[in-house]
Amino acid sequence: MASSLRRKQAPAAATARASARRGPAGLWNSLPVLPRHLLAALAALALVAVLTSVTDGLTALRVANVGYYLLAVAGLQLLVGFSGQISLGNGAFMFIGAYTTALMVLYTPMAPLAVVMLAAVAAGCLAGMLVGAATARLHGPYLAGATLALAVGLPAVALRFPDLLGGSNGLFFSLRGAPPALSGLVSDSQWKALVVWFVVLLALVVLATTSRGRLGRRMRAIRDDEAAAATAGIPVGRTKVVAFVISAGCGSLAGACQAYLLGTATPSSFTLALSLSLLAALVLGGLGSLWGALWGALALVYLELAGEELAHAMGLGSNVANNAPVVFFGVILIVIVMAWPLGVQGALSRLGRSLRGR
Amino acid sequence: MTEPPILRIENLSTRYGAVRALRSVNMTVRRGEICAVLGANGAGKTTLLRTVSGLQPPDPGSRVLVDGTDVTRLPAEAMVRHGVAHVPEGGGVIAELTVEENMRLGGLWRAGRRERGAKAAEMFELFPPLAERRTRHAGTLSGGERQMLAIGRALMARPRVLLLDEPSLGLAPLITRRIMRLLQDLRAGTGLTVVLVEQNAAGALSVTDHGLVLSQGAVVASGSSGELLADDRMRHAYLGF
Numbered sequence: 371m372a373s374s375l376r377r378k379q380a381p382a383a384a385t386a387r388a389s390a391r392r393g394p395a396g397l398w399n400s401l402p403v404l405p406r407h408l409l410a411a412l413a414a415l416a417l418v419a420v421l422t423s424v425t426d427g428l429t430a431l432r433v434a435n436v437g438y439y440l441l442a443v444a445g446l447q448l449l450v451g452f453s454g455q456i457s458l459g460n461g462a463f464m465f466i467g468a469y470t471t472a473l474m475v476l477y478t479p480m481a482p483l484a485v486v487m488l489a490a491v492a493a494g495c496l497a498g499m500l501v502g503a504a505t506a507r508l509h510g511p512y513l514a515g516a517t518l519a520l521a522v523g524l525p526a527v528a529l530r531f532p533d534l535l536g537g538s539n540g541l542f543f544s545l546r547g548a549p550p551a552l553s554g555l556v557s558d559s560q561w562k563a564l565v566v567w568f569v570v571l572l573a574l575v576v577l578a579t580t581s582r583g584r585l586g587r588r589m590r591a592i593r594d595d596e597a598a599a600a601t602a603g604i605p606v607g608r609t610k611v612v613a614f615v616i617s618a619g620c621g622s623l624a625g626a627c628q629a630y631l632l633g634t635a636t637p638s639s640f641t642l643a644l645s646l647s648l649l650a651a652l653v654l655g656g657l658g659s660l661w662g663a664l665w666g667a668l669a670l671v672y673l674e675l676a677g678e679e680l681a682h683a684m685g686l687g688s689n690v691a692n693n694a695p696v697v698f699f700g701v702i703l704i705v706i707v708m709a710w711p712l713g714v715q716g717a718l719s720r721l722g723r724s725l726r727g728r
Numbered sequence: 729m730t731e732p733p734i735l736r737i738e739n740l741s742t743r744y745g746a747v748r749a750l751r752s753v754n755m756t757v758r759r760g761e762i763c764a765v766l767g768a769n770g771a772g773k774t775t776l777l778r779t780v781s782g783l784q785p786p787d788p789g790s791r792v793l794v795d796g797t798d799v800t801r802l803p804a805e806a807m808v809r810h811g812v813a814h815v816p817e818g819g820g821v822i823a824e825l826t827v828e829e830n831m832r833l834g835g836l837w838r839a840g841r842r843e844r845g846a847k848a849a850e851m852f853e854l855f856p857p858l859a860e861r862r863t864r865h866a867g868t869l870s871g872g873e874r875q876m877l878a879i880g881r882a883l884m885a886r887p888r889v890l891l892l893d894e895p896s897l898g899l900a901p902l903i904t905r906r907i908m909r910l911l912q913d914l915r916a917g918t919g920l921t922v923v924l925v926e927q928n929a930a931g932a933l934s935v936t937d938h939g940l941v942l943s944q945g946a947v948v949a950s951g952s953s954g955e956l957l958a959d960d961r962m963r964h965a966y967l968g969f
Binding site for chain 1: 881
C-alpha cells in the first residue's frame with residue numbers, strides 16, 4: 371500500500387520539482403485549473419481596488435462599466451467563440467437581468483444583494499434555456515435571425531406593461547453604497563465598482579474553468595465539426611442549450627450589475643444596438659478566448675468615450691455627435707479586423723509566440 | 729441456434745430533398761466481419777454510413793438493427809452507446825484540441841475518468857506516433873496521423889461496429905496499407921466488425937470478407953470479396969479496375 375502511494379506521489383513530486391526548475395511560470399502552470407483561476411481573479415480584484423482608490427468617482431464608474439460589459443461579452447464568447455452559435459440578442463438577457471434586479475429591489479427591499487443577483491441569473495438562465503431549446507436546430511443566419519427577434523422584441527415588453535415595468539422611463543431605485551464601517555475610506559462609486567468586479571470575476575472563474583473542462587471540449591468539438599462530435603457520442607442539442615443557458619446567465623448577471631451600478635433599468639439601455647455592440651466587441655477582442663472579451667469590453671467603454679470627445683473637439687452638431695461614437699467604434703473595428711483578422715487577442719498571441727520563438 | 733448478425737439493414741432508404749440517395753438497401757454483417765461498401769462517386773456509400781449512424785434520417789419503412797436491437801432513427805450520439813462508432817470522411821478531428829483531448833473525446837460519454845484514461849493509454853500504445861504528439865494540437869498532424877487519431881477516437885467508445893468512411897482519402901499507399909492492416913489486427917484481436925467505405929475498391933477487397941456495390945443509391949451486387957474480384961463485368965462497370 372505504502373509503496374503504491376509512493377509510486378503515485380513520485381510523479382507529482384517530480385512534476386513539482388520540474389516546475390520549480392522552470393521558474394514562476396512553470397510553477398503557475400503546474401497549479402490545478404480552479405485554484406489558478408481563483409488566484410488570478412483575486413489579483414485582478416486587487417488591481418481594481420488599487421485603480422479605483424487612486425482615481426476619481428467617474429473613472430471608478432467607467433471601470434465598473436468595463437466589468438459588466440466584460441461579463442456580457444465573455445458569456446457571448448462562450449456561445450459564439452466556443453460553441454459556434456451566433457447570437458444577435460444577448461442584450462435581451464441583460465434586459466432580463468436589469469429588470470429582475472429592479473423588480474426585486476422595489477418589491478422585496480429586504481432581500482440581500484446576493485439573492486437579487488442570483489434571482490437575475492436564474493431568470494436569465496430560464497430565458498436562455500427556452501431560447502436555446504427553441505433554436506437548438508438552427509444554424510448560422512437562421513439562428514442569428516431568431517435571436518435578433520429577441521433583441522428587438524423584448525425591450526418592447528417594458529412599454530407593453532408600463533405599470534409593472536415603468537414604460538419608456540423604466541424603473542428607478544436606490545441601493546446602499548459603501549457600508550457605514552468603510553465610510554470615509556471608500557466612496558460609493560468605488561464600493562460599487564468593487565462589488566461589480568467581485569461578481570464579474572467570480573462568474574469569470576466559473577466560465578474559465580468550465581471552458582477548460584469537459585463541457586468546453588464538447589462545445590469546441592461541436593463548433594468545429596458537429597457531425598464528428600455527434601458520432602463521438604456528444605449530445606449536440608443538449609450541449610448547445612447548455613451553452614445558451616450559461617451565456618444568458620452571464621448576460622443577465624451583467625444586466626443586474628449595470629442596474630445595481632446605475633440604479634435604473636430602462637428599455638432604451640437594451641436596444642438592438644447593444645446586442646450588436648456586444649458581438650462587435652467580441653470580434654474586435656478576438657473569438658475563442660476570454661481575454662478577447664476583456665479587450666472587447668475595454669473597447670466598448672473607452673472607444674465610445676473617445677468618440678464622444680472627438681465629436682466634441684470637432685464641434686459637431688448634436689445629431690451627428692450623438693452617432694459619432696458608434697461610427698468611431700465601427701471604423702476602429704474595421705481597421706482592427708483588417709489588420710488582425712483574429713482580433714486583438716489573436717494579434718497578442720501571435721506576438722507572444724514570435725517573442726518566445728526568438 | 730445461429731447468432732444474429734451484428735448489423736442488419738432492411739429496406740433502408742433516404743433522400744436529400746427530392747433526391748433519393750438510398751433505395752431499399754439491404755445488408756447483413758456478421759460479428760467480426762470486415763465488409764466493403766463500394767461504388768462510384770455519388771453512389772450513396774457515405775449516405776449509407778450516415779444513415780446507419782443516425783446523422784441522416786431514414787425514410788419510413790427502413791430498419792437498422794444492431795445485435796438484434798432496432799436502432800432506426802436513434803440520434804448519432806445514442807448510436808455510440810449502442811456500440812456503433814462512425815469515423816466520417818476526413819476523420820473529423822478537432823484541430824484546436826490537442827491529440828490527447830481529441831482521443832478522450834471519444835470516451836466522453838462514459839462517466840469514469842479512470843476508464844477513459846486507461847482506454848486512451850491503450851490507444852496511444854496502438855498508435856505510437858500519436859503518443860509522441862499527444863500534447864500537440866490535432867491541426868498540426870499529418871493526414872495519416874489524423875486518420876489514426878480519428879480511428880483511435882472511435883475505438884475509445886469500445887464499439888462493436890466501426891463505420892469507416894474513406895480512410896485512405898488523400899493518404900500515401902504505404903499509410904493506407906498500414907491502416908488496412910490495423911483493421912485486420914483489430915478484428916483478429918477484439919472481434920471488431922468493420923463496415924468500410926472505399927473508393928479504392930481493389931485495396932478494400934483485399935482486406936475485407938465481403939462487399940456490397942452501390943450505384944445510384946441501390947445495391948447492384950454483393951458477395952464475398954473473392955466473388956466480386958472475380959467478376960470481370962462488375963469490376964469494369966462499377967469498380968473501375
